[in-house]
Amino acid sequence: MSDAVALVTVEDIAKTYDFGSSHPLRPERVLITYDHIRDLGLAARASEVSSRSATDEEIAAVHDPEFTGMVKGIDAGSIERRKGLEFGLGTPDNPIFSGMHRASAAVCGASITAAELVASGRFQHAFNPAGGLHHARRREASGFCIYNDPAAAIAKVLELQPEWRVLYLDVDVHHGDGVQWIFYDEPRVLTVSLHQSGRYLYPGTGFEDETGEGAARGTSINVPLLPFTGDSDYLWALERVLREAASAFEPDLILTQLGADTHHGDPLANLGLTLKAYPRMGKIIHSVAHDLCEDRWVATGGGGYQAETVVPKVWTIHFAEMVGEPTAIPAAWLDDVDAATVSRPYRAEVERSVEVVLEACLPRLVALARADA
Secondary structure, eight states, X not given: OOSOEEXXXXXXXXXXXXXXXXXXXXXXXXXXXXXXXXXXXXXXXXXXXEOOOOOHHHXXXXXXXXXXXXXXXHHHTOSOGGGGGGGTTTSSSSOOOTTHHHHHHHHHHHHHHHHHHHHTTSOSEEEETTOOOTTOBTTBOBTTBSSOHHHHHHHHHHHHOTTOOEEEEEOSSSOOHHHHHHTTTOTTEEEEEEEEOTTTSTTOOOOTTOOOOGGGTTOEEEEEEOTTBBHHHHHHHHHHHHHHHHHHHOOSEEEEEOOOTTBTTOTTOOOBBOTTHHHHHHHHHHHHHHHHSTTOEEEEOOOOSOXXXXXXXXXXXXXXXXXXXXXXXXXXXXXSOOGGGTOXXXXXXXXXXXXXXXXXXXXXXXXXXXXXX
């Protein structure tokens, strides 16, 4: 059980990072998560920490200044909105809204705050449910994401602790492409993503042969999954890949993107997890953080489009694991459906994918660890 856990809050999230009532990314899911955590008494086992906005320098650590200047200029009315299209701004996925830079910097700052709390040694674990905007690239907004807060948080860890290694785990149903590409040539960062295969789902990337480049070859691990992959196969792959990769890479901190859109009922994707899978998922992550990452765990939210029901429950389940109170979760939350009715057994296919990616990456991770020893 952890002795020091922080819940980083962005209380005005509903008034800021909002693409509009018709957009699937709803800020209410974050506020309901805060309510669940408090109502179940989990906040009493943690410290609530108010966030701050990311500075221009912190955003520039992972984004091109021309891109961030475009976001700020559109907000200020000094740049025509149509010019933002080349940067992914003003599209149906990323419609422009008032105060876009300010809201995005607030979410980004919350994840940076969480990273600072753990990297400084003040807390063992920290969670920012408002974060997890993992699709944003260096010069482009993408997939509902303007600034890439997980990447900015990783950059802050490496700024504070240059000798550290960071393991980034992405369990969103969509490939964690933005974080992967930003750190694709950085040997201090290992990105691990389990997701519905890009053959069937946005962003169309995240295949086994995407393994990093240059000195960072081997530090990108992807496990693409077939539609309707269910609890048993998913959790087997997560435990196998995460523990073996962490053992080889020897990270100092794990940072997770905890997208809840792997749930079978999510309207934008097609994996087959039930709510019973998430306590086990949290336990696997917590165990690896404790055993192999000096018990340092930074977490963000992510995708998930059942905003008032499933998503806040999933994130509350993860937070309950962080504070060592998994039994605080009401049993009724976990009885959503029989897994056999929403998933298909794909163990042979999952095992093949896992073996391919581990065979490609583990020798390089071991070599990197030895070279750094």
